[in-house]
Amino acid sequence: MKQLNPFTGASLDRSLMTQTASNQALLKKLSEAVEKGDEDVATLAAKEALSKGVDAADAIENGLTRGITAVGDRWARGDAFITEVMLSASALKAGLQVLEPALKSRGGVRRTLGQVLLGTVQGDIHDIGKAIVGAMLTAAGFEIRDLGVDIPPEKFVEEVRKAKPDIIGLSSLITASMPGQKKVIEALQQAGLRDRVKIIIGGAPVTEAYAKEIGADAYGEDAFDAVKKTKTLVG
Amino acid sequence: MSFPREELDKIDSASLEVLKDVGVKFPDREALDALRGAGANVDYGNMIAKFPESMVRETLKRVPKKVTLCGRDSRHDVHLGMNEGTRFLPSGLGAHIYDLDTGQRRLANRDDLPKISKIVDALPNIHVLQVMVGPGDVPDRVADHYKFEAAFNNTTKHVCNCIGAVTSDDGAKDIVEIASCVVGSKEELKKKPIFSVHQCPISPLQYDVHGLRAIMEYAKNNVPVSIYSMAMAGGTSPVTIAGTLVIINCEYLAGLVLLETLNPGCPVLYGSVASIMDLKTGVMPLGAPERPIIQIGVVNLARYYGIPHGVISAGHTDAKMPGTQAGFEKAITALPVVLAGTELVMGAGAVDSANTYSYEQLVIDDEIWGALLRIARGFDVDEENLAVELIKKVGVGKHFLGEKHTLIHARKHWYPRLYTRFKGSEDVWNEEILGKKDLAAKARQKAKEILASHEIEPLEKDVQQKIRKLVIEAERHAKT
Numbered sequence: 001m002k003q004l005n006p007f008t009g010a011s012l013d014r015s016l017m018t019q020t021a022s023n024q025a026l027l028k029k030l031s032e033a034v035e036k037g038d039e040d041v042a043t044l045a046a047k048e049a050l051s052k053g054v055d056a057a058d059a060i061e062n063g064l065t066r067g068i069t070a071v072g073d074r075w076a077r078g079d080a081f082i083t084e085v086m087l088s089a090s091a092l093k094a095g096l097q098v099l100e101p102a103l104k105s106r107g108g109v110r111r112t113l114g115q116v117l118l119g120t121v122q123g124d125i126h127d128i129g130k131a132i133v134g135a136m137l138t139a140a141g142f143e144i145r146d147l148g149v150d151i152p153p154e155k156f157v158e159e160v161r162k163a164k165p166d167i168i169g170l171s172s173l174i175t176a177s178m179p180g181q182k183k184v185i186e187a188l189q190q191a192g193l194r195d196r197v198k199i200i201i202g203g204a205p206v207t208e209a210y211a212k213e214i215g216a217d218a219y220g221e222d223a224f225d226a227v228k229k230t231k232t233l234v235g
Numbered sequence: 236m237s238f239p240r241e242e243l244d245k246i247d248s249a250s251l252e253v254l255k256d257v258g259v260k261f262p263d264r265e266a267l268d269a270l271r272g273a274g275a276n277v278d279y280g281n282m283i284a285k286f287p288e289s290m291v292r293e294t295l296k297r298v299p300k301k302v303t304l305c306g307r308d309s310r311h312d313v314h315l316g317m318n319e320g321t322r323f324l325p326s327g328l329g330a331h332i333y334d335l336d337t338g339q340r341r342l343a344n345r346d347d348l349p350k351i352s353k354i355v356d357a358l359p360n361i362h363v364l365q366v367m368v369g370p371g372d373v374p375d376r377v378a379d380h381y382k383f384e385a386a387f388n389n390t391t392k393h394v395c396n397c398i399g400a401v402t403s404d405d406g407a408k409d410i411v412e413i414a415s416c417v418v419g420s421k422e423e424l425k426k427k428p429i430f431s432v433h434q435c436p437i438s439p440l441q442y443d444v445h446g447l448r449a450i451m452e453y454a455k456n457n458v459p460v461s462i463y464s465m466a467m468a469g470g471t472s473p474v475t476i477a478g479t480l481v482i483i484n485c486e487y488l489a490g491l492v493l494l495e496t497l498n499p500g501c502p503v504l505y506g507s508v509a510s511i512m513d514l515k516t517g518v519m520p521l522g523a524p525e526r527p528i529i530q531i532g533v534v535n536l537a538r539y540y541g542i543p544h545g546v547i548s549a550g551h552t553d554a555k556m557p558g559t560q561a562g563f564e565k566a567i568t569a570l571p572v573v574l575a576g577t578e579l580v581m582g583a584g585a586v587d588s589a590n591t592y593s594y595e596q597l598v599i600d601d602e603i604w605g606a607l608l609r610i611a612r613g614f615d616v617d618e619e620n621l622a623v624e625l626i627k628k629v630g631v632g633k634h635f636l637g638e639k640h641t642l643i644h645a646r647k648h649w650y651p652r653l654y655t656r657f658k659g660s661e662d663v664w665n666e667e668i669l670g671k672k673d674l675a676a677k678a679r680q681k682a683k684e685i686l687a688s689h690e691i692e693p694l695e696k697d698v699q700q701k702i703r704k705l706v707i708e709a710e711r712h713a714k715t
Contacts, residue, residue: 037639037642078657081641081642081645082636083636083637083641083642084642086636086637087637087639087642089637090637127632127633127634128634128636131634131636131637132636135637222657224657
């Protein structure tokens with residue numbers, strides 16, 4: 001598979017060619033901090049990068065992102081623990097907290113594959129499956145906003161109106177809470193917002209057929225599949 | 236499974252009664268003379284030595300309690316008698332193998348020897364090499380020479396070999412010389428035994444002349460010798476497990492007394508490859524559930540006497556090839572002996588009641604052994620492991636996935652490298668490594684990857700040449 005930078009869609013190597021040696025060392029440090037899942041080092045390296053004049057967009061795209069992509073790839077090959085991806089996602093977040101304000105102050109915007117709003121639907125308090133999907137989507141280059149568990153339909157509607165996500169991911173681990181996924185879709189239709197977002201659903205009892213039946217755009221069989229399908233929704 | 240001390244006492248006194256009244260046959264003049272000199276009652280006509288109790292008890296006081304099986308690389312040393320947990324080696328003395336490329340069952344040949352050695356060198360849960368087949372395309376009398384040459388060139392792990400019926404004292408001398416080339420000298424070999432041998436008596440209660448002469452020669456050179464009875468309960472020993480343990484114990488103790496008489500202090504490991512005889516088919520089933528019971532009995536007897544045990548056969552199967560029966564039998568025969576703390580377990584690579592060998596099974600067994608070792612490791616209870624601070628931090632209803640504590644301690648858990656755990660359907664996990672292939676196919680691929688990429692520190696050129704010369708010379712003698 002051809003590896004593109006999920007933030008820019010550009011080939012990763014071309015952009016590196018213009019950088020100086022010291023910048024490259026800093027970018028490598030950022031990348032490694034994220035890959036090792038070290039929040040503290042990611043924060044420090046991000047601050048150092050800014051103080052030495054590294055472009056914030058460059059630091060994000062060729063530093064932090066490289067690290068998270070590397071971990072995500074290892075996980076997809078079966079070589080990394082989910083925990084490593086989660087720790088890397090936390091380190092990514094820590095680095096972004098330093099770099100994003102600098103990016104915005106110069107009028108820049110962080111480019112991602114899209115913003116995904118995640119939540120476990122009302123009547124279900126299972127957190128972990130959704131948390132895994134969130135980490136994997138982060139590793140794949142999406143921006144994640146996780147609402148938590150037992151989320152009522154109206155909350156999703158409110159968030160779509162306010163935060164304008166590209167995609168909603170609805171989780172349900174028990175058969176009894178599956179209708180909750182349908183209710184979210186119905187609520188969005190009633191609010192006239194259904195066309196503004198793509199919807200992907202998942203969870204142990206959920207099936208492809210059920211996704212079609214309730215009018216979702218995609219079904220993720222597991223975290224790996226969820227990443228693949230979410231990419232097709234924005235692709 | 237417990238063997239209480241009073242039961243071991245009973246097996247011990249029964250064994251000593253049999254050794255005194257029945258004795259054991261040693262068809263070799265030197266052996267009989269040595270035993271007679273040390274106090275045995277020898278019947279030269281029948282070549283049987285009977286052992287007074289005191290003779291056995293005195294010997295048991297003098298045997299080494301610990302033995303190190305050295306690797307060419309000392310990081311692979313295996314310490315026996317120190318409760319360091321289970322170490323595994325492949326089963327041995329096979330004639331047939333499933334070809335790695337064609338999958339066909341065929342006679343093993345000399346090309347298999349370096350391949351097996353290299354794969355074993357690479358597998359983390361197989362700690363000692365035994366070249367599990369003999370080459371069918373060289374004269375029998377130099378089969379061991381070829382095996383050791385391939386082994387020393389292709390592993391830095393300790394090398395273990397079943398003597399079988401073809402090697403006698405002259406063959407043993409050659410092998411000692413070959414091994415001496417690797418470590419530098421015969422004297423050095425005594426200090427650093429980079430190989431060991433195992434030999435089975437011919438139950439009940441007798442030794443084969445060639446095997447006997449070979450172990451005598453090896454023992455004189457301080458090469459660790461494992462004596463492992465291959466008694467078949469109901470056939471060559473009483474059908475009962477207690478009676479079978481008496482036969483096993485007599486054969487071992489008699490051999491121990493002989494070798495300690497010839498070379499006091501030489502390492503003689505207590506092993507067992509015993510099983511029952513299947514009285515419906517007449518075969519010796521190696522996947523029988525009685526086997527781990529017998530083997531744990533032997534391990535308990537060894538501990539009772541304070542003798543290092545080793546080369547305990549377990550993790551075998553009667554299935555013809557890798558598959559469900561193989562996995563089942565290997566697991567049920569190996570797990571109990573691992574949990575009993577057995578130190579040196581032999582079974583990897585064999586299928587078909589050890590009549591046929593399989594590269595795939597060798598790789599699969601490495602995977603199974605890893606899981607068994609994980610079970611044996613158990614768990615720790617201390618502040619770090621109780622993780623109360625972490626539980627407080629995560630609180631109610633959240634998860635532990637994103638915690639550093641999880642990452643650190645997750646590495647203590649066992650993760651399969653061949654078995655599939657992925658939940659998704661085939662079209663999701665469509666990459667070969669992630670579960671679509673069957674187990675044997677994945678194992679075959681792994682074996683080929685090892686052969687293509689695994690590197691072993693080579694022996695020095697002149698050592699390689701010296702060994703080659705010794706093998707050629709022995710082969711010339713074998714042909715004349």
